[in-house]
Amino acid sequence: MGNNTKAYIALFNVCFFWGTTYLALRIGVEHFPAFLFSGIRQFSAGVLLFAGMALFGKLEKLTWKDFARQALPGIFLITISNSTIGWAEKYIPSGLAALIVCIMPLYIVIINLILGKERNLLNKKVIAGFALGCIGIVLIFRDNLSDLGNPDYFWGIIASFIACMFWAIGSVYLKNSKFDTSPFSNAAMQFTIGGLGCFLVSLFVxxxxxxxxxxxxxxxxxxxxxxxxxxxxxxxYVYAIKHLPMLVVSTYAYVNPVIAILLGVLILDEKITWITVGALLVTLLGVYLINAGVAKSSAKT
Structure with missing residues (x-):
């Protein structure tokens, strides 16, 4: 089986299985402390990844400096972002959480503009995509006006937007940082550090x-x-990134929320309205335009 075929199988795994995690997370935290749940999950994943690399002779010699460099993405991506989504799903539907998370490209555009980077990537498609994403956010709130009076529901939505923002910040940091260690070592350190952070937050929350x-x-x-x-x-995801164009791999962002919403409706009997469907379509179109616009500008550059 060629690398290209394996890469597309890997991409299918990313598209499907990451979409299912919202449902699994919703079920997992229903009767379990959310940050403790995520702490056990992420720390265990880090330990298992370290063990797997040791078993196959891929374990690198890591220093405290290496761990320190992975502290920020570990805390931002896992402790604050991923685990906060788990906490939010105690109060809001899993499909809604996935829909909110898929607006992350909007945050990345804003962060890059604030940092003064990639201003040359702005074009009509990116601006139109950003505008559609904002409309999608308005539709998300419009569809949940009747539930926003519930404090837990309200803070669940706000927490999801905050988690999405920190995922974008952590992603921009990773994109603009160079590490001497492999992606698998980086992931293992992020899992471990992020998991420990979850345990600490759990004590207070x-x-x-x-x-x-x-x-x-x-x-x-x-x-x-x-x-x-x-x-x-x-x-x-790591394998697909290595063997496929980034624009192809980024299609997982369009599939994940669709799978999450469908599974929530079919298995958890979560409600879905035409406004939610509209918010999904508008937001995904916005994400597509942003990705297409960035790809076009990058090609010109």
Whole structure:
């Protein structure tokens, strides 16, 4: 089987399995302290990844400096972003969380403009995509006006937007940083550091009385997210990035929210309205235009 075929299989894994993580996360934190849940998941993924690299002779000699350089992405991407989405899903539908997360390209455009980078990438497509993304955000709030009076629901939505913002900041940091260590070592350090951060946040945020109601569904969701969501999906993403054009790999951003919304409706009986569908379509079109506009400007440059 050629590398190209393997790469497309890896991309399929990313598109599908990352889309399923929103459902698994929703099930996992329903009767389990959210940050403790994410801490166990991410720290375990880090330990397993280190063990796997050692087993196959790929373990690098790492220094404290290497761990320090992965502290910021570990905290931003995992402790603040990924785990906060888990906390938010205790109060909002998994499909809504996925829809909010898919607006991340808007944050990246804003961050790059603030930093004064890639101003040359702005063109009509990027601006139109940004505008459509903003309309998508308005539609998201419009479709949930009746529920925003519930403080938990309101803060769940706000937390999702904040988590998305920190994922964008962490991603921009990774994009503009050079590391001497391999992507798998970086991921293992980020999992480990981020997981430890989750444990620390858990001490101040989580309600441990929920552990009395933890059931088999939470445990199976934890196992699934550790092995499939963190290890398999991320490993597939790394392989796909190496062997396929970035524009092709970025298509996962269009598939994930669709899968998350459909699974939420089919399995958890989450409600979906035409406004939600409209918000999804408008937002995904905005993301597409941003990616297409950036690709066009990059090609010219």
């Amino acid at each position: 989580d309600d441990y009385s929920e552990l009395a109601y933890a059931d088999a569904n939470s445990i199976w969701a934890l196992v699934y997210l550790t092995l499939i969501g963190s290890l398999l999906a991320y490993g597939s």
